[in-house]
Amino acid sequence: MPTVLIADKMSARAVEIFHERGIAVEVKTGLGKEALCAIIGQYDGLAIRSATNVDADVLAAASRLKVVGRAGIGVDNVDIHAASKRGVIVMNTPYGNTVTTAEHAxxxxxxxxxxxxxxxxxxxxxxxxxxxxxxxxxxxxxxxxxxxxxxxxxxxxxxxxxxxxxxxxxxxxxxxxxxxxxxxxxxxxxxxxxxxxxxxxxxxxxxxxxxxxxxxxxxxxxxxxxxxxxxxxxxxxxxxxxxxxxxxxxxxxxxxxxxxxxxxxxxxxxxxxxxCTPHLGASTEEAQVNVAIQVAEQISAYLLRGVVQNAVNLPSVKEEELLLLQPYLNLGERH
Incomplete structure (x- = not known):
């Protein structure tokens, strides 16, 4: 069973979705870099918001990690280059807080x-x-x-x-x-x-x-x-x-x-x-729920079926297209 760590505060709906999909999930927020590096090797997926910094050191310690999901748009707090070198997919949720941010503007x-x-x-x-x-x-x-x-x-x-x-x-x-x-x-x-x-x-x-x-x-x-x-x-x-x-x-x-x-x-x-406001563009009840749902669904789809959605370091592939491409991908991995 894949295991996911939720490292930042987000709607409880994310936990529910992981459980519904048969994925084990643990919520540990407020971790410093040292604490995160000490445990990240236990997880296949990582769900974050803006507080957790996923840098090269964290990724180096993440021996099992396959995907990082950002509940929100910006991925400034993720080292995309280091993730790509280690084969870790980085996803965001570009649609969950669009209305909220537009209204705030x-x-x-x-x-x-x-x-x-x-x-x-x-x-x-x-x-x-x-x-x-x-x-x-x-x-x-x-x-x-x-x-x-x-x-x-x-x-x-x-x-x-x-x-x-x-x-x-x-x-x-x-x-x-x-x-x-x-x-x-x-x-x-x-x-x-x-x-x-x-x-x-x-x-x-x-x-x-x-x-x-x-x-x-x-x-x-x-x-x-x-x-x-x-x-x-x-x-x-x-x-x-x-x-x-x-x-x-x-x-x-x-x-x-x-x-x-x-x-x-x-x-x-x-x-x-x-x-000014303190970075409130995505801070509505609706947006918080939407991005939590999306990040949980996207991480689940990748860990369970290999479906990539809204990745920032790999082209996204629809599930029906993946079924056609999978034999060629498997062949490419062997060679």
Whole structure:
């Protein structure tokens, strides 16, 4: 019987699914690196969220490990190269929290436009400052969307429902798909110059690291509002501070940071035109259950039937296709 370790807190539904599939499962959360290395050799599968770091040392100690499943999208906490060298499949769950994250991006946009957190704090402090908190409407404003995948496309639909004009930059987006989404496909510099609001929905890669830096902010429309509910380090936080402090940007709203958790020494926290949340994009009851279900089902399918779904280091194969390919795969392993 395969055995799986759940190393981070997630919905109890994951445990139920493993039991239903006939897979043994143990839940041990909050393990440090040394403790995890000491026990990881006992398991065929590992289910994590963002807290557990699966680095090369952990993988070297994982003599039986076949699959790591991340309940969520980002796999920054997994050494993909080391896993691939050891033949360990790394999966994520890209669909379980898409709605939740898209809604959070829209919420941040509205909160920044209407200064809701600042007005709340002011009123709770006993002030009634109506004139201080004059905001801007989203209606008929131009929203620039960078990245039009699962989450970005949902943000586009919701923004259109609010009466916004949407332009998009995505080097992988075809003109046909752009037409289906109802967006104008533009170059990056054009998007920066035209967008009243800008939201980014890309993974963190070498190409997107510090995508928003001093020269990027200089190209943005004066008075624009930036939202990032994607990944930390896409935004150069020091450059963002300067753009907000100078007034070139009206406001910014971040859910993710380059260094998390954020402490009080981050200078962005001093700015009145900066709002933030502690990486809450996927933090709804529905999303937590969805990603737990998906990661348990995907790990089970791989351990029991060899079916690969949503892997980041191997092409995914449908179960019916695997039945046709399996004889050739077996032949290849023997030679």
């Amino acid at each position: 829209i919420a941040l946009m509205m909160a920044a436009a209407r200064m809701i957190p600042q007005a709340t704090m002011s009123l709770k402090a006993g002030q009634w400052e109506k004139s201080r908190f004059q905001g801007v409407e989203l209606y008929q404003k131009t929203l620039g969307v960078i990245g039009t995948g699962n989450i970005g496309s949902l943000v586009i639909a919701r923004a259109q429902g609010l009466g916004m004009r949407v332009i998009a930059y995505d080097p992988y987006l075809s003109k046909i798909r752009a037409a289906d989404l109802g967006v104008e496909l533009v170059e990056m510099d054009t998007l920066l110059a035209r967008a009243d609001f800008l939201t980014v929905h890309t993974p963190l890669t070498d190409a997107t690291r510090n995508l928003f830096r001093a020269e990027t902010f200089a190209k943005m429309k004066p008075g624009a509002i930036l939202v990032n509910a994607a990944r930390g380090c896409i935004v150069d936080e020091a450059a963002l501070y300067d753009a907000l402090k100078s007034g070139h940007l009206r406001a910014a709203a971040l859910d993710v940071f380059c260094k998390e958790p954020v402490h009080g020494d981050n200078p962005l926290l001093e700015l009145d035109n900066f709002i």
